[in-house]
Amino acid sequence: MQCLNQFFISTSHFSLSSSPNSPAETPTFRPRGRTHKFYHSPKAYDDNDCKIASKKTITLPPNVRTITSTSNPFVKHCVKLRQSSSYRHIHGSVLVVGTTPIREIYSFHKAASDRPTIECLFVLDNCCIPEEINVNDVRVVHVNSEVIRKVSGVQSVDSVEVIALVRIPSTFHIVSNSLHEEDCRSLFSFPHRILVLDRIQDPGNLGTLVRSATAFRWDGVFLLPGCCDPFNDKALRACRGACFQIPIVSGNWTHVETFRQVFQMKMFAGHPAMSDDLNPVIRLSKDFAYSVANSPLCLVLGSEGGGLSEISRRACELVTIPMSGEFESLNVSVAGGIFMYMLQHENNEPV
Known part of the structure; x- marks a missing residue:
């Protein structure tokens, strides 16, 4: 560790002539030009935060290395990411809580593309992050237990030492x-x-x-x-x-x-x-x-x-x-x- 701190199945050739879903239920596919690339769309998720998120991009100033207040705007941004599907997909980011899934995500994407998808790590004061994670690849922000509790939504944070802000995968x-x-x-x-x-x-x-x-x-x-x-x-x-x-x-x-x-x-x-x-x-x-x-x-x-x-x-x-x-x-x-x-x-x- 690096201290930085009875069930059935069916085979069928059934042909469907029309979609059973209403337009409101149907997510959005957006090709760009001729490349046929796909994009996340907030229209798939109904939430009042869509308009707010689309008007303002929340970023953490580059000089910030520690957050101690739960009223910090970036903390509030992260809480919305956890609570709202539309907000997550507008910003293309998601919160991952816990050392094990964070380590697995980092190792998989590091091996696959050499470009980790982790944007930021919130590390509880006096705790460590897994040694598999190269701290030069990700931004580390130290936080106290109040911030960890607020961001994670978990009341008992005894086992929560690290939270990652991760890009939604391509x-x-x-x-x-x-x-x-x-x-x-x-x-x-x-x-x-x-x-x-x-x-x-x-x-x-x-x-x-x-x-x-x-x-x-x-x-x-x-x-x-x-x-x-x-x-x-x-x-x-x-x-x-x-x-x-x-x-x-x-x-x-x-x-x-x-x-x-x-x-x-x-x-x-x-x-x-x-x-x-x-x-x-x-x-x-x-x-x-x-x-x-x-x-x-x-x-x-x-x-x-x-x-x-x-x-x-x-x-x-x-x-x-x-x-x-x-x-x-x-x-x-x-x-x-x-x-x-x-x-x-x-x-x-x-x-």
């Missing part, structure tokens, strides 16, 4: 307009396994699913309307920095259908097994996993409360996780972990 995109093949390949370069989340509103579940997708080397995560912001502070705690390591795209079912056509992907959706289901049901097994090992696929998971949307049920072929117990279904993050483990490419060898 692998995160919000899209709404129709996609072309080159756009799809810009979002997911080699999609073999894509996790599609349908109205996952619980940030803990969403963060855990993103973490599992990264751990099992899936190629990306697609967020349908109704999902929470993956850079929500609770989602960040659950994913442990994984959302900075895997491509994440926010869009609608029309975009998913475009991916299916461009990459010839099979469509699967997790759903609790019920006796009144009319759709064919496949039991998840090693044989099934091996049968789709070489096929690009999307795995769609719905929320625990509402399950899959109707369009997801129609567009996908359902697959269930066999269970010996009497429970109707599993927690979505648990079920998602089982699905992603069984369907990961490296795991699909002949039985």
Whole structure:
């Protein structure tokens, strides 16, 4: 240390003629010129802070090395970043609390591009930052426990020694307009396994699913309307920095259908097994996993409360996780972990 101080899945060739989402629910895709680059858009997140953020850029003067007041304008800026999705995406920055996720984010981006995405570290007085982090790469600001508590939103700061202000990664995109093949390949370069989340509103579940997708080397995560912001502070705690390591795209079912056509992907959706289901049901097994090992696929998971949307049920072929117990279904993050483990490419060898 450096002291600076039963669940279902679906395969389908279902064609969608129109988007099921209203314009208000649909995030914005903005190509620039002919480069087909994607940009974060505050229109995807309704919040009164949008107008405020768009009018004023908050910066920390270069000579500031210590902050001791919770009334400091930059502290207030950081609190808004934590509390407001629109404010985060307007400024393109997010707060990450805790040594472990910060270390993982730094190491991943340092290895990948030699350009760490960490803009600033708030370090509690008399505490250390991980020795893996080169202090010449990031700005370090020393703060007291009151500032740490204010910025982190955590009342007990005994385990909070470092907070990082991190740029939202370039692998995160919000899209709404129709996609072309080159756009799809810009979002997911080699999609073999894509996790599609349908109205996952619980940030803990969403963060855990993103973490599992990264751990099992899936190629990306697609967020349908109704999902929470993956850079929500609770989602960040659950994913442990994984959302900075895997491509994440926010869009609608029309975009998913475009991916299916461009990459010839099979469509699967997790759903609790019920006796009144009319759709064919496949039991998840090693044989099934091996049968789709070489096929690009999307795995769609719905929320625990509402399950899959109707369009997801129609567009996908359902697959269930066999269970010996009497429970109707599993927690979505648990079920998602089982699905992603069984369907990961490296795991699909002949039985």
